[in-house]
Amino acid sequence: MCGERVNSIYDLTIEEMEQYFLNHQDKKFYATQLFEWLYQKRIKKVEEATNLKKETRERICQDFSFQNIVIDTILEGDGVKKYLFTLKDQEHIEAVLMYHDYGLSLCISSQVGCNMGCAFCESGRRKKVRNLATGEMVEQILRIEESCQERISHVVVMGIGEPFDNYENVCKMIQIINHPKGLAIGARHITVSTCGLVPKIKEFSNFPYQVNLAVSLHAPNDPLRKKLMPIAKAYPLKDLMAALDEYEKKTNRRLTFEYILLKDVNDQEEHAKELVSLLKGKNAYVNLIPYNETQHLQFKRSSTIQIARFYDILKKNNICVTIRREFGGKINAACGQLRSIKEEV
Numbered sequence: 631m632c633g634e635r636v637n638s639i640y641d642l643t644i645e646e647m648e649q650y651f652l653n654h655q656d657k658k659f660y661a662t663q664l665f666e667w668l669y670q671k672r673i674k675k676v677e678e679a680t681n682l683k684k685e686t687r688e689r690i691c692q693d694f695s696f697q698n699i700v701i702d703t704i705l706e707g708d709g710v711k712k713y714l715f716t717l718k719d720q721e722h723i724e725a726v727l728m729y730h731d732y733g734l735s736l737c738i739s740s741q742v743g744c745n746m747g748c749a750f751c752e753s754g755r756r757k758k759v760r761n762l763a764t765g766e767m768v769e770q771i772l773r774i775e776e777s778c779q780e781r782i783s784h785v786v787v788m789g790i791g792e793p794f795d796n797y798e799n800v801c802k803m804i805q806i807i808n809h810p811k812g813l814a815i816g817a818r819h820i821t822v823s824t825c826g827l828v829p830k831i832k833e834f835s836n837f838p839y840q841v842n843l844a845v846s847l848h849a850p851n852d853p854l855r856k857k858l859m860p861i862a863k864a865y866p867l868k869d870l871m872a873a874l875d876e877y878e879k880k881t882n883r884r885l886t887f888e889y890i891l892l893k894d895v896n897d898q899e900e901h902a903k904e905l906v907s908l909l910k911g912k913n914a915y916v917n918l919i920p921y922n923e924t925q926h927l928q929f930k931r932s933s934t935i936q937i938a939r940f941y942d943i944l945k946k947n948n949i950c951v952t953i954r955r956e957f958g959g960k961i962n963a964a965c966g967q968l969r970s971i972k973e974e975v
């Protein structure tokens with residue numbers, strides 16, 4: 631049995647793998663070969679990597695594990711499949727596969743639980759247990775492609791957890807899935823969503839990959855944002871917007887703002903107008919998200935009319951805006967819902 635107690639082979643970037651081979655007096659280019667075996671030929675055990683020396687294969691087998699997450703449950707809805715995974719320590723995470731006209735997009739988790747405590751979010755009802763390892767994020771994509779026998783074209787880090795609270799592993803995962811010898815998913819097809827950890831947004835502006843950044847805004851002013859999102863107490867909108875301006879200047883990338891519409895909480899005309907003034911002149915677009923109600927939380931979804939009103943105000947004021955196509959309401963596909971049903975917490 632390959633490496634039971636040790637690291638996952640999917641934790642390693644190609645550079646780390648090169649270093650591993652060099653450290654063992656093996657050839658550096660073995661890393662490229664092994665990457666191809668793992669991500670293109672999709673081997674399940676290292677014995678299948680026939681162009682590596684036997685003793686090298688044996689050492690890899692001792693040092694690394696190959697399968698670390700397994701699919702527990704699959705729920706299918708309209709244009710969406712939801713996967714519940716069991717990890718080696720028996721924890722659960724979720725990923726959601728969405729069928730779009732432009733391809734298949736997968737929403738992956740970055741942590742077990744979440745410490746951000748957003749009032750409307752199911753994931754945050756359970757505190758962070760641990761960060762996901764790089765390989766546990768990479769494997770969500772591998773295992774789902776294996777299960778559905780289709781190629782995932784887009785990845786969004788918007789499942790359970792706050793990706794910028796697991797910054798290093800998320801960045802490594804991006805390097806692996808973007809690498810031409812890895813999963814070769816284009817950087818522009820990868821999106822990271824944050825609730826607004828300002829220091830990490832600053833750091834991310836120097837991350838040399840053209841990935842997209844989405845920011846969960848959900849309120850156009852500090853008092854309301856603080857009520858919904860505790861992170862706003864640490865980083866008020868002024869600081870968040872300044873960090874995002876800097877990000878935009880450095881990367882020249884368009885930002886996405888996510889805004890969940892919660893009935894009578896943040897969906898009124900005055901909120902839309904305030905949002906317009908906050909975002910005027912920015913290279914940004916707003917994704918309005920109809921709230922997926924959950925049995926544990928009291929928030930309600932805004933009416934269709936209210937959503938349309940909100941949308942119109944933004945549109946009339948030249949803010950780029952879309953209403954998120956609804957996925958997975960019936961199958962509890964919103965962040966963290968499936969895990970909490972499975973674990974009944």
Ligand code: SAH
Nearest residue numbers: 751788791792823824825846888922964965
């Ligand atoms: N922590 C990151 C990523 C995970 S949450 C972030 O905050 O961006 C991903 C997105 O799903 C966020 O915009 C979050 O607010 C939203 N979300 C959470 N619960 C939801 C629900 N019940 N219905 C609709 N969207 C939800």
